[in-house]
Amino acid sequence: MIPELPLTLIASLERRLITATSIAISPFTGSAQLQDWGGEWWEYQIEMAQTRGRDGRRLAAFFAELGGPRGRFLFRDPSIAQSPGAGEPVVDGAGQSGNTLATRGWVPNAPALLAGDFLSLGSDSATRLHQVTTDATADATGRATLALVPKLRASPADAAPLEIAAPAALLRLTAAVATRIGRVESYRFSFTAREAL
Structure with a gap:
């Protein structure tokens, strides 16, 4: 732990x-x-x-x-005060890498995350903090592709949850x-x- x-x-x-x-x-x-x-x-x-x-x-x-x-x-980080989009977002598909992340579970046709917002992926020793670099809006099915930094260090599992309310850095x-x-x-x-x- x-x-x-x-x-x-x-x-x-x-x-x-x-x-x-x-x-x-x-x-x-x-x-x-x-x-x-x-x-x-x-x-x-x-x-x-x-x-x-x-x-x-x-x-x-x-x-x-x-x-x-x-x-x-x-x-x-207490300086991360954001108004993330509604829904229960998760990773949409395994095998992702680079500076984009396909996600699903957002409220359809609504803003997901905006440039400057943060999210974290993983838990315990696999926790990674990322910042969104461009505004992302969910499509009619609740999917949104996030542009982020730093690059994904490891491919997250399909359906892995995104922590957007209180992102953490290891x-x-x-x-x-x-x-x-x-x-x-x-x-x-x-x-x-x-x-x-």
């Missing part, structure tokens, strides 16, 4: 989609050659709001139990988290994490 970050208040966060690309620039002509290796993943930098007493100690214990980059955890710390303790037993935490692949 993968632990989930206990959501106390988050003061700020940065979310980045990282792509495995490199650029080589010719010293003679200045022309650039782009190498795209195809890898894509999420990285987060998170500043937790100040907590006190028992709540601060519990959060410190959560980070200590992860053991730095050894442990993985689920994070439900993250791994990039370093151990320091517990900063101030006056009156006030605790502050900040950490960086990347998608655990």
Whole structure:
């Protein structure tokens, strides 16, 4: 069972989609050659709001139990506030790959997800977070094809559910988290994490 970050208040966060690309620039002509290796993943930098007493100690214990980059955890990004389409969407067909996902189970002839909305696929150690890049409207049968980033890392099973109400990312710390303790037993935490692949 993968632990989930206990959501106390988050003061700020940065979310980045990282792509495995490199650029080589010719010293003679200045022309650039782009190498795209195809890898894509999420990285987060998170500043937790100040907590006190028992709540601060519990959060410190959560980070200590992860053991730095050894442990993985689920994070439900509180900045993802969206109005997803109605229905019970699932994956429509096995064997899918790339940056599109065929889905079904939406309310017919209604918006499914809009550009900027998020969804997650899988559970526990197979959880993957994706962002929709173009508006998608369901057809008369409740099917919609979603354009998304990052690319599908594995083909989801037919009829696998989409988590759209509270999408999660599976993250791994990039370093151990320091517990900063101030006056009156006030605790502050900040950490960086990347998608655990």
